[in-house]
Amino acid sequence: MKKELTCVECPMGCRITVLLEDNKVIGVEGNTCARGKMYAENEVFDPKRVVTSTVKLSCGGVLPVKTDRPVSKKDMFSVMKVINGACCKAPVKTGDVIIENVFGANIISAKTVE
Amino acid sequence: MRNYDIIIIGGGPAGLAAAISAYDNGVKSILILEREAQLGGILNQCIHNGFGLARFKESLTGPEYAERFIVGVKERGIEYLTETTVLSVSNDKKVTAISAENGVFTVEGKAVVLSMGCRERSRGALNVAGTRPAGVYSAGTAQKYVNILGYMPGRSVVILGSGDIGLIMARRMTLEGAKVHAVCEIMPHSSGLKRNIVQCLDDFDIPLYLNHTIVNIEGKERVQGVTIAQVDANKKPIKGTEKHFDCDTVLFSVGLIPENELSKTAGVNLSPRTKGAIVYENRETSVDGIFACGNVLQVHDLVDFVSEEAEIAGKSAAEYVLNGATEKEVIETDCGANVTYVLPQKINKNAGGNVKAFFRVSKVIKNCTVKAECNGEVIISRKKKIAVPGEMETLLLLGDKLKGLNGKITVSVEGETE
Numbered sequence: 068m069k070k071e072l073t074c075v076e077c078p079m080g081c082r083i084t085v086l087l088e089d090n091k092v093i094g095v096e097g098n099t100c101a102r103g104k105m106y107a108e109n110e111v112f113d114p115k116r117v118v119t120s121t122v123k124l125s126c127g128g129v130l131p132v133k134t135d136r137p138v139s140k141k142d143m144f145s146v147m148k149v150i151n152g153a154c155c156k157a158p159v160k161t162g163d164v165i166i167e168n169v170f171g172a173n174i175i176s177a178k179t180v181e
Numbered sequence: 182m183r184n185y186d187i188i189i190i191g192g193g194p195a196g197l198a199a200a201i202s203a204y205d206n207g208v209k210s211i212l213i214l215e216r217e218a219q220l221g222g223i224l225n226q227c228i229h230n231g232f233g234l235a236r237f238k239e240s241l242t243g244p245e246y247a248e249r250f251i252v253g254v255k256e257r258g259i260e261y262l263t264e265t266t267v268l269s270v271s272n273d274k275k276v277t278a279i280s281a282e283n284g285v286f287t288v289e290g291k292a293v294v295l296s297m298g299c300r301e302r303s304r305g306a307l308n309v310a311g312t313r314p315a316g317v318y319s320a321g322t323a324q325k326y327v328n329i330l331g332y333m334p335g336r337s338v339v340i341l342g343s344g345d346i347g348l349i350m351a352r353r354m355t356l357e358g359a360k361v362h363a364v365c366e367i368m369p370h371s372s373g374l375k376r377n378i379v380q381c382l383d384d385f386d387i388p389l390y391l392n393h394t395i396v397n398i399e400g401k402e403r404v405q406g407v408t409i410a411q412v413d414a415n416k417k418p419i420k421g422t423e424k425h426f427d428c429d430t431v432l433f434s435v436g437l438i439p440e441n442e443l444s445k446t447a448g449v450n451l452s453p454r455t456k457g458a459i460v461y462e463n464r465e466t467s468v469d470g471i472f473a474c475g476n477v478l479q480v481h482d483l484v485d486f487v488s489e490e491a492e493i494a495g496k497s498a499a500e501y502v503l504n505g506a507t508e509k510e511v512i513e514t515d516c517g518a519n520v521t522y523v524l525p526q527k528i529n530k531n532a533g534g535n536v537k538a539f540f541r542v543s544k545v546i547k548n549c550t551v552k553a554e555c556n557g558e559v560i561i562s563r564k565k566k567i568a569v570p571g572e573m574e575t576l577l578l579l580g581d582k583l584k585g586l587n588g589k590i591t592v593s594v595e596g597e598t599e
């Protein structure tokens with residue numbers, strides 16, 4: 068069986084074909100790089116996405132954050148709930164962990180605020 | 182009046198990369214002028230990821246990508262003024278700006294880099310019938326509300342136009358709990374990146390109606406609903422195809438235009454195709470010593486290309502300051518079949534080196550040949566599986582080949598069209 072996908076790992080958006088046999092990936096074609104291969108293999112069984120959002124800053128405004136790795140697509144809304152319940156204090160640096168272990172990922176800061 | 186070697190207008194990714202590149206090419210007296218309170222430009226509100234894969238081999242969010250360049254500017258001690266709006270630029274490179282701190286002031290540069298980015302096309306240009314209630318925003322304005330100010334402009338949304346910002350906002354507002362009913366696009370193809378259709382619409386089962394437009398917006402004080410309809414080949418709504426959605430918000434994502442008011446004050450010649458300056462391969466405009474790069478020059482979809490282009494402009498500005506104007510022997514570029522613009526519009530044969538030409542196609546073309554010709558002779562040609570209007574294409578013109586050319590270089594893309 069063949070499955071056509073669009074890789075979302077980068078803006079190139081390569082059209083990838085995954086060849087499946089007995090529910091196993093036997094081939095990946097059309098990807099430009101190794102990321103694309105990994106994406107395609109995941110995408111057919113358990114699609115994963117990096118979630119980006121914002122967390123309230125106690126001094127006003129918001130801080131952009133992201134999951135430090137992709138989480139299962141089905142858990143995205145649960146991840147959002149945790150993010151929206153959080154609040155954080157400046158100073159904070161890019162990469163600082165804001166919330167630990169949310170569905171297997173850490174929520175990290177995507178900006179430095181002094 | 183203070184003098185600088187190079188004055189850079191706009192502190193977005195283009196301005197930042199141009200500053201760093203000018204500095205690294207030997208010019209240290211540089212001033213960046215930025216209207217907003219922070220450097221980084223539009224990237225500050227683009228909190229989604231996908232930036233920088235070509236350049237840094239990792240997927241960064243907009244603020245993370247910008248931060249790498251902001252750090253680069255600060256490390257070099259390059260001067261910048263924020264909350265400072267440039268009002269005019271003269272053709273002899275006097276830059277007049279205003280800020281609360283300094284009032285109105287003029288600085289003079291030996292070279293100027295224009296990097297003001299672009300603005301969104303407004304709804305006014307679109308002639309949608311109905312009332313003008315609250316709840317109608319451009320997608321970029323909505324993005325600023327949600328990602329910088331931290332509040333949601335609405336809960337029940339219809340989006341007109343499938344530009345990237347609209348697609349990104351469809352996902353963003355859905356994740357924040359809003360219901361996005363539909364994205365409608367008047368063209369038969371999306372103007373956004375394919376990946377954004379997949380991860381912003383398909384992931385959340387948000388329908389994309391191609392060949393559709395909004396025919397009416399209802400509501401007195403606040404938007405209460407919209408009606409969309411299919412359009413015919415002349416983009417006229419077809420009776421009987423109307424669909425109605427109850428909603429409190431309408432977002433417009435109908436394209437970006439380079440922000441060239443200042444370029445006009447400097448007397449820079451603009452291209453009717455790109456709506457940005459006409460430039461040489463080194464990104465110099467028709468005015469000696471004034472350079473342009475980033476979205477003010479051509480609307481980019483990838484920030485990696487913006488940085489690359491800005492580095493060319495920054496380096497050229499430094500060379501101009503150090504060596505003065507150069508004698509140019511010019512060949513022009515032109516649009517062939519299915520191509521809407523080619524940049525640079527002019528190439529100086531004396532410059533030497535390879536030239537990367539950027540261009541866009543007018544429609545979806547499959548199994549195509551991308552080609553550059555001069556006087557019927559093919560300079561370079563390349564096969565491509567698919568070319569789409571939403572994605573910028575490139576073609577590398579080799580310096581050795583360029584030297585011997587006389588006449589226009591025409592770029593074309595031919596293959597299977599629908």
Ligand SMILES: Cc1cc2nc3c(=O)[nH]c(=O)nc-3n(C[C@H](O)[C@H](O)[C@H](O)COP(=O)(O)OP(=O)(O)OC[C@H]3O[C@@H](n4cnc5c(N)ncnc54)[C@H](O)[C@@H]3O)c2cc1C
Binds near residue numbers: 196477
């Ligand atoms: C919503 C959106 C999503 C995007 N998504 C992606 C993506 O996923 N991946 C990717 O690679 N690229 C993406 N891009 C493209 C990329 O972000 C842009 O191409 C890039 O930011 C353009 O950089 P710039 O410096 O030319 O313009 P800008 O970032 O707009 O910067 C221009 C700066 O100039 C300042 N300015 C303007 N006029 C004046 C004045 N008169 N005086 C002083 N300052 C002035 C502005 O305040 C601004 O800071 C996206 C763009 C947008 C808008």
Ligand code: SF4
Binds near residue numbers: 074077081097099103
């Ligand atoms: S395969 Fe590689 S190059 Fe192609 S879209 Fe995926 S990440 Fe980008």
